Amino acid sequence: QKEVEQNSGPLSVPEGAIASLNCTYSDRVSQSFFWYRQYSGKSPELIMSIYSNGDKEDGRFTAQLNKASQYVSLLIRDSQPSDSATYLCAVNLERGSTLGRLYFGRGTQLTVWP
Amino acid sequence: DGGITQSPKYLFRKEGQNVTLSCEQNLNHDAMYWYRQDPGQGLRLIYYSQIVNDFQKGDIAEGYSVSREKKESFPLTVTSAQKNPTAFYLCASRRTSGVETQYFGPGTRLLVL
Numbered sequence: 357q358k359e360v361e362q363n364s365g366p367l368s369v370p371e372g373a374i375a376s377l378n379c380t381y382s383d384r385v386s387q388s389f390f391w392y393r394q395y396s397g398k399s400p401e402l403i404m405s406i407y408s409n410g411d412k413e414d415g416r417f418t419a420q421l422n423k424a425s426q427y428v429s430l431l432i433r434d435s436q437p438s439d440s441a442t443y444l445c446a447v448n449l450e451r452g453s454t455l456g457r458l459y460f461g462r463g464t465q466l467t468v469w470p
Numbered sequence: 471d472g473g474i475t476q477s478p479k480y481l482f483r484k485e486g487q488n489v490t491l492s493c494e495q496n497l498n499h500d501a502m503y504w505y506r507q508d509p510g511q512g513l514r515l516i517y518y519s520q521i522v523n524d525f526q527k528g529d530i531a532e533g534y535s536v537s538r539e540k541k542e543s544f545p546l547t548v549t550s551a552q553k554n555p556t557a558f559y560l561c562a563s564r565r566t567s568g569v570e571t572q573y574f575g576p577g578t579r580l581l582v583l
Binding site (some may be wrong): 360390391398399400401402405444446456457458460461462463 | 501510511512513515518560564566571572573574575576579
């Protein structure tokens with residue numbers, strides 16, 4: 357069973373705080389990891405992709421990957437009310453596959469209050 | 471402007487009716503995907519296609535059909551066999567070379583009358 361698990365939340369943080377979103381996955385050989393943001397009633401938009409162990413930073417967003425622990429996280433620094441959305445973790449769980457199929461977690465709903 | 475378009479934005483289906491959701495992309499992507507999203511749920515894969523005239527079933531293909539006659543287009547038909555079709559339907563595409571990043575269209579919300 358291929359699985360991607362996320363804390364369902366909801367997660368609520370004050371404006372300016374750091375929001376931490378977590379994701380675990382079932383297959384140790386997974387190679388590609390993605391975070392999407394989805395506003396209510398809208399389609400997902402890509403925020404970050406990460407392929408190697410360690411941290412990857414892009415503006416206020418930092419993705420962290422630990423393949424040994426099968427864990428990927430997203431940190432949002434200086435959280436803003438406009439960051440309030442559902443965050444989806446997506447993982448390529450198929451070794452050597454060229455199909456590019458992604459498996460999605462159920463998402464974590466984040467609310468940033470002023 | 472390059473992107474993925476889906477139409478209609480809202481679609482109403484009557485009992486026993488087949489309906490078709492449109493998905494078009496001008497990104498020159500080879501692979502295209504259809505997902506279904508129910509409230510509070512993640513995305514579940516219905517069908518996907520890597521090349522023209524070829525497609526594979528995803529996890530919840532029953533009650534759905536697709537075609538891929540053109541690289542740019544991947545329409546999804548929700549048949550009368552799909553007993554619980556009310557959901558948000560998302561189309562995505564990606565290049566088949568390099569990374570697996572998928573980009574999504576704006577979605578179609580299907581409601582049953």
